[in-house]
Amino acid sequence: MSRRGLLQASSVLGGGMLAAACSQVPGRSSFEAAPSLVPIRARTDRIIDIAVCLRPFRPAGPRVDTERLGDMLIVHNYGHGGSGWSLSWGSSARAVRLAMQGSPTEVAVIGCGALGLTSATLAQRAGARVTIYARDQLPLTTSARATGEWTPDSRVALADKADAGFGTVWEDMARTAFKTHRDYLGLPGTPVEWVDQYSVTPPAPPAGADSGASSPSVARPALDFVSYRRRIADITPIWRRVPAEASPFTAASVARSEIMIFNIPDYGRTLLNDFFIAGGQFRRAEFTSPSQIAALGKKVVINCTGYGARALWRDETLVPVRGQIARLIPQPDVRYGLVYRHILTVPRRDGIVVQSFAGGEMEGYDVTDETPDRAEAERAVGTLAELFPSARSS
Numbered sequence: 542m543s544r545r546g547l548l549q550a551s552s553v554l555g556g557g558m559l560a561a562a563c564s565q566v567p568g569r570s571s572f573e574a575a576p577s578l579v580p581i582r583a584r585t586d587r588i589i590d591i592a593v594c595l596r597p598f599r600p601a602g603p604r605v606d607t608e609r610l611g612d613m614l615i616v617h618n619y620g621h622g623g624s625g626w627s628l629s630w631g632s633s634a635r636a637v638r639l640a641m642q643g644s645p646t647e648v649a650v651i652g653c654g655a656l657g658l659t660s661a662t663l664a665q666r667a668g669a670r671v672t673i674y675a676r677d678q679l680p681l682t683t684s685a686r687a688t689g690e691w692t693p694d695s696r697v698a699l700a701d702k703a704d705a706g707f708g709t710v711w712e713d714m715a716r717t718a719f720k721t722h723r724d725y726l727g728l729p730g731t732p733v734e735w736v737d738q739y740s741v742t743p744p745a746p747p748a749g750a751d752s753g754a755s756s757p758s759v760a761r762p763a764l765d766f767v768s769y770r771r772r773i774a775d776i777t778p779i780w781r782r783v784p785a786e787a788s789p790f791t792a793a794s795v796a797r798s799e800i801m802i803f804n805i806p807d808y809g810r811t812l813l814n815d816f817f818i819a820g821g822q823f824r825r826a827e828f829t830s831p832s833q834i835a836a837l838g839k840k841v842v843i844n845c846t847g848y849g850a851r852a853l854w855r856d857e858t859l860v861p862v863r864g865q866i867a868r869l870i871p872q873p874d875v876r877y878g879l880v881y882r883h884i885l886t887v888p889r890r891d892g893i894v895v896q897s898f899a900g901g902e903m904e905g906y907d908v909t910d911e912t913p914d915r916a917e918a919e920r921a922v923g924t925l926a927e928l929f930p931s932a933r934s935s
């Protein structure tokens with residue numbers, strides 16, 4: 542992958558430190574040896590799921606502020622684009638601080654995705670009795686269909702539309718979230734873990750040969766999405782080139798880093814179980830207007846409705862950004878992620894996630910169609926199979 546390609550990939554994946562690191566002199570040590578990686582069985586008959594969801598993107602950045610509805614204090618906490626899981630604890634910590642200003646004994650949370658569950662948990666920890674009201678629980682929410690990577694600045698705002706001071710707010714949210722995700726490492730079910738991630742660039746084709754037209758280049762973003770990774774460089778593992786003799790892949794260029802991943806089914810279940818153990822209540826409810834929320838008669842409500850806030854709160858600044866992931870049958874021994882020809886893999890415990898990002902950050906922008914695209918998933922798996930020829934017969 543070219544330096545520009547790495548940069549673009551890194552901004553899509555949220556790995557802004559990647560290009561800088563790859564220009565470093567490769568670190569060599571006598572301990573460096575080629576690790577033997579278990580090959581991914583990249584076959585289309587192993588696709589067990591194709592999931593599509595809409596990222597709730599706000600050009601100004603997520604909405605975390607308050608509004609009065611009669612006697613009721615509404616705290617908004619929605620619009621986290623491609624960073625909802627990553628920023629969840631940090632954004633919810635800000636929302637819960639606003640909600641607890643008057644020391645309420647009871648708090649209602651609307652929404653049961655990443656933001657609703659983390660808001661509910663933090664409100665409980667702050668001493669409130671909490672009821673979640675939502676149309677869907679995990680695993681039916683958008684949050685259940687996310688890739689599951691630490692990508693705190695992925696499609697989270699536009700540089701020329703972000704609220705003044707948003708960079709500083711973002712940094713606070715990212716650092717708080719990072720620390721709290723860390724508390725879920727090493728737990729049964731592995732809700733959160735760190736894995737190696739490889740970026741593999743295929744060798745250049747010989748002169749005159751097919752230049753690989755099947756590998757689309759990452760489209761240049763038409764919009765200027767914010768990129769804040771340098772603000773948290775101290776907690777962001779850098780990418781290092783892997784010397785050829787220590788590389789598990791025969792490719793022109795291989796770089797390795799580490800990334801925090803979220804095993805979403807287990808993270809969601811852990812959060813939901815902990816919420817119930819702490820006395821939380823869940824009520825299934827669908828609201829079509831704020832007046833129905835007012836009718837709940839609660840004093841403090843945290844609104845974590847994600848893209849649902851567009852209709853419910855008439856927030857037309859919310860832009861849907863369609864995204865699709867496919868999952869291959871789990872391979873417990875595959876404990877590394879990959880970036881290869883605009884394909885990303887994440888070794889989740891519930892299946893190996895395969896995602897195409899050929900369209901760059903603009904892919905799916907303002908698209909509301911949530912129909913799974915099997916052909917896209919098969920193309921992505923087919924590209925991945927180039928790295929694992931033995932997978933065709935295994």
Ligand SMILES: Cc1cc2nc3c(=O)[nH]c(=O)nc-3n(C[C@H](O)[C@H](O)[C@H](O)COP(=O)(O)OP(=O)(O)OC[C@H]3O[C@@H](n4cnc5c(N)ncnc54)[C@H](O)[C@@H]3O)c2cc1C
Nearest residue numbers: 625626627652653654656677684688689690828847849864
């Ligand atoms: C393909 C894809 C990959 C992604 N990958 C990542 C990733 O790797 N890392 C990351 O950090 N983020 C990722 N994201 C982004 C992340 O999924 C979202 O930012 C996050 O899920 C938003 O969470 P939420 O709780 O705000 O919304 P949701 O999960 O949508 O939850 C909203 C809740 O509100 C309820 N609700 C909505 N409207 C109403 C209503 N009118 N009445 C009652 N209830 C209502 C819903 O039922 C639901 O319970 C990805 C997104 C996509 C699409």
